[in-house]
Amino acid sequence: xxxxxxxxxxxxxxxxxxxxxxxxxxxxxxxxxxxxxxxxxxxxxxxxxxxxxxxxxxxxxxxxxxxxxxxxxxxxxxxxxxxxxxxxxxxxxxxxxxxxxxxxxxxxxxxxxxxxxxxxxxxxxxxxxxxxxxxxxxxxxxxxxxxxxxxxxxxxxxxxxxxxxxxxxxxxxxxxxxxxxxxxxxxxxxxxxxxxxxxxxxxxxxxxxxxxxxxxxxxxxxxxxxxxxxxxxxxxxxxxxxxxxxxxxxxxxxxxxxxxxxxxxxxxxxxxxxxxxxxxxxxxxxxxxxxxxxxxxxxxxxxxxxxxxxxxxxxxxxxxxxxxxxxxxxxxxxxxxxxxxxxxxxxxxxxxxxxxxxxxxxxxxxxxxxxxxxxxxxxxxxxxxxxxxxxxxxxxxxxxxxxx
Numbered sequence: 026x027x028x029x030x031x032x033x034x035x036x037x038x039x040x041x042x043x044x045x046x047x048x049x050x051x052x053x054x055x056x057x058x059x060x061x062x063x064x065x066x067x068x069x070x071x072x073x074x075x076x077x078x079x080x081x082x083x084x085x086x087x088x089x090x091x092x093x094x095x096x097x098x099x100x101x102x103x104x105x106x107x108x109x110x111x112x113x114x115x116x117x118x119x120x121x122x123x124x125x126x127x128x129x130x131x132x133x134x135x136x137x138x139x140x141x142x143x144x145x146x147x148x149x150x151x152x153x154x155x156x157x158x159x160x161x162x163x164x165x166x167x168x169x170x171x172x173x174x175x176x177x178x179x180x181x182x183x184x185x186x187x188x189x190x191x192x193x194x195x196x197x198x199x200x201x202x203x204x205x206x207x208x209x210x211x212x213x214x215x216x217x218x219x220x221x222x223x224x225x226x227x228x229x230x231x232x233x234x235x236x237x238x239x240x241x242x243x244x245x246x247x248x249x250x251x252x253x254x255x256x257x258x259x260x261x262x263x264x265x266x267x268x269x270x271x272x273x274x275x276x277x278x279x280x281x282x283x284x285x286x287x288x289x290x291x292x293x294x295x296x297x298x299x300x301x302x303x304x305x306x307x308x309x310x311x312x313x314x315x316x317x318x319x320x321x322x323x324x325x326x327x328x329x330x331x332x333x334x335x336x337x338x339x340x341x342x343x344x345x346x347x348x349x350x351x352x353x354x355x356x357x358x359x360x361x362x363x364x365x366x367x368x369x370x371x372x373x374x375x376x377x378x379x380x381x382x383x384x385x386x387x388x389x390x391x392x393x394x395x396x397x398x399x400x401x402x403x404x405x406x407x408x409x410x411x412x413x414x415x416x417x418x419x420x421x422x423x424x425x426x427x428x429x
Contacts, residue, residue, distance in 0.1 A: 027159045030152060035097050037149035042093050048137050049086035055133035057082060066125050069116055071232045096153065107281045110164040115220035115279035116232060117181055123158045130154060172277045177209035177243055182222055182274040188245065190269055193333035197299060198264055199238065199249040205272060212241035213278035215310040216303040216390065216418065219246055222274040225262035233259040236302040237278060240309035249333060251299035282418035284310060290414070291319040291383045295373065295401060297393030298326055303418060304392060305334055311348060312341040321382040325353040325373045329366045351381070375404045385409050391417040
């Protein structure tokens with residue numbers, strides 16, 4: 026049972042909203058600096074999102090501000106709580122890790138706000154932190170119990186063998202992962218991701234999230250990874266160094282972005298770039314399990330050089346009969362032809378969606394880079410798609426999208 030917040034705590038936390046709006050990023054940067062002095066805690070994080078200007082610093086600042094603004098209306102924060110709980114399951118964050126964050130956060134508030142962080146304010150934020158921590162821990166316990174009850178479920182890190190390595194385009198490669206112990210694997214929900222742990226040269230214990238790009242099957246997972254030339258090395262290591270027979274470790278599938286077991290409306294799958302990966306999992310599932318479900322899969326990419334898994338998706342569409350596929354190339358290659366390699370040139374637009382899909386009556390699933398998500402989350406609302414029918418996932422912290 027989570028003890029409710031006191032009225033005094035609610036009042037005091039709300040008085041800190043202006044300070045958090047001004048100094049929130051400085052507070053979270055100071056918090057992470059303190060946390061990462063402990064090597065054990067530092068190893069829990071995906072450091073691609075950390076550092077000066079790192080997305081996680083801004084994401085946490087936005088989340089703390091949103092918490093303070095809505096502390097008397099916590100139902101508004103439940104979607105954020107759900108997403109964080111899944112992330113904690115993915116990174117194997119346990120109850121014993123929460124005190125480290127509490128100490129670092131309160132010390133950072135004191136460091137940045139100085140005399141304005143009175144003992145009363147710090148006590149209120151301590152109570153507010155542990156209230157939210159208890160909510161998260163309770164939800165994470167439920168998620169872990171559900172995973173362990175399901176066939177093939179596990180907790181913590183499990184070893185997987187790279188069984189296949191498939192080049193899907195010039196920039197995307199798929200990896201089929203089978204458990205080293207030979208047992209079954211948890212049937213993921215289409216759209217969820219795996220959190221992988223592996224050692225790269227000079228970067229031991231890397232952790233990265235990758236959407237699962239196959240339908241649930243109980244035997245293996247497939248991830249499809251874009252080689253990022255300027256990233257921190259995770260994708261380059263997978264592409265350039267990981268081979269068939271190598272071992273990677275993974276926590277169970279996680280994420281609150283997934284196709285429901287029984288879809289209630291037509292489905293529009295909208296992706297940009299490597300954001301196609303969870304969509305392929307959904308298309309495979311719809312083709313196998315949802316006969317007659319009206320589905321529109323719309324994908325945008327640069328050209329045939331970057332376009333992955335198109336033949337596979339179109340074969341599934343023909344098999345199903347009510348899956349409609351449309352692809353947009355923004356910078357087609359000289360040999361690319363409309364009607365052959367792709368359907369349209371340029372970019373996907375809200376106007377096109379209204380004209381060619383039942384977007385206002387559908388559940389819309391979005392995945393892609395930040396600019397793609399930022400644009401479509403707002404534009405879909407403007408063309409009349411209800412907020413509860415817009416579902417999204419992308420790689421990295423969701424900062425301003427989550428705060429909104």
